[in-house]
Amino acid sequence: MTSTEVDTVRSRLPEAKRPERSRRVDVGGIEVAVVEWGREEDQPVALAHGGFDFAGTWDLFAPLLADAGFRVVAWDQRGHGDSDVAALYTWEADIRDAAYVIDSLETKDPVPVLGHSKGGGMMNQLAEVLPHRVRAVINLDGIPNKRGFNTQIDRSDTQALEAELSGWLDHRRRAGQASRRADSIDGLAERRQLMNPRLSMDWLRYLVTVGAKQDPDGWRWKIDPTLRFGPSGAWRPEWAIPRLRGLRVPYLGVIGTVKEEMGWGTTPEEAFPILPDGAEFHALADTGHFVHIERPGDIAALVADFLRRVL
Amino acid sequence: MKTIFLDHVRNKLALHKLRGGDGQPLLILHGLGEQSPSAVPISLEQWGGPVFALDFTGHGQSSVPLAGGYTCEALMSDADAVLAELGPLTLMGYGLGGYVGLLLFGSRPKEINGLIIADGPGLDGGGDKPTSPQLLHVKATDLNGSTPDPWALAELASDVRPRDYAADHVRQIETLAGLDVAIVVGSLGRPAWLSEIMTSPVVTDGDVGVGLSTFSRS
Secondary structure, eight states: OHHHHHHHHHHTOTTOOOOSEEEEEESSSSEEEEEEESOTTSEEEEEEOOTTOOGGGGTTHHHHHHHTTEEEEEEOOTTSTTSOOOSOOOHHHHHHHHHHHHHTTOOSSOEEEEEETHHHHHHHHHHHHOTTTEEEEEEESOOOOTTOOTTOOOTTOHHHHHHHHHHHHHHHHHHTTOOOOOBOHHHHHHHHHHHOTTSOHHHHHHHHHHHEEEETTEEEEOSOTTOOOOOOOSOOGGGHHHHHHTOOSOEEEEEESSOOTTSOOOOHHHHGGGSOTTOEEEEETTOOSOHHHHSHHHHHHHHHHHHHHHO | OEEEEEEETTEEEEEEEEEOOSSOOEEEEOOTTOOOOSSOOGGGTTOOSOEEEEOOTTSTTSOOOSSOOOOHHHHHHHHHHHHHHHOSEEEEEETHHHHHHHHHHHHSTTTEEEEEEEOOTTSSTTOSSOOOOOOOOOOGGGOSSOSSOHHHHHHTTSOOOOHHHHHHHHHHHHHHSOOSOOEEEOOSOOOHHHHHHTTSTTEEEOOHHHHHHHHHHO
């Protein structure tokens, strides 16, 4: 029975907790799925997940932050998790969606925001475009650098660029009929471990029960199959650097120092000088890109302590 | 005029056959907020082969996606769907369509026979450098499913078009297309991305007529 299989997988990780509340928020024609941990009357904190993740990736970290006295609000970005798929995706639309989620909290007070990886970059930009709505920024391994992503190609390499550009178009030609590959819980977990090599199989199996759906032929990740990495497009990471330096909200930056494919690869020497004046910064030894999954207790304590001091 | 609809990702794209015939097709890519012409424009009548025109997503008779998210790369992918349908062709781009044509040519350099760039809405985009980011807003009452989609107008008027990005694409064309003249620029407008590609040996100044005769021969 499926429910038994799911229960068995989740029972191996009793510290992971599903959200206490869920709702949907209209972001201008499509809906995103919003979830919450903690008491509704507590101070809200909004959490933005990374690219190709989903709100369920907070299931270790968010309950600990809720226990520390915060109303933890997270959402699945468009096309991710339980949110609606979209016909089009952009960074700017993701940031608009974030603003809708913050509006849905129905508070005029600015809200502290926390983002991991892509979500960290999004929250940096949200704090710039809506400074009156953001009380503080916590960035978990989403601090940019001039070199770009770990997987970025050398654009002067004609063959590599042709492969990237035509590969993306080839994917788009097929994407309308595409579906994610069905597999067992173990199969999906093993595939995800290729991109998340430092995370335990127990956690990755748990993630399958949250971020995948069960079809008659197996489990499939819920993420929109039309989404794909690349092409790197016109955006340049260096554009974000002076903007980050210019933020005037309390800022906590955390990076993992073990380089991983999914990460930005920003070193402490690169990160610290570009953070806003007065920012707190922690470079974690022996920790990879998913700092909040590898060390949920440490990160929750760090974040709760920071928020208590700056709010 | 005959119109067919292409299912592409989650959009339905209107492809209009303005004129039939043998030979190499010409594909018209319209400007921002515009739609395909209903007949072959007088300025293009000299083209020897069939003439097609595409309505980009959110424009003309193509479908209107919900909640925006437009990029020139997504529009390039619209035009690539036509390439998949028709095979190798020549591009005639007005304004935004000229820039999208450059992106597609740079991405499929062996399948495009030439590109003519003419003035039109959306030639400049949001300039070549990022300015202060903003949270774009569209009135909900304006989102009634009609074209052009207000999100397209807002988002595609503010996309950044860096010089080096345009240069990357024209370098692909120089290296891989095997053409002495690949792009004829007939526009008076010369935003930074367009000035940048003018330095390429495969890009030349000329009017639309020069472009049509150049690529008719190739």
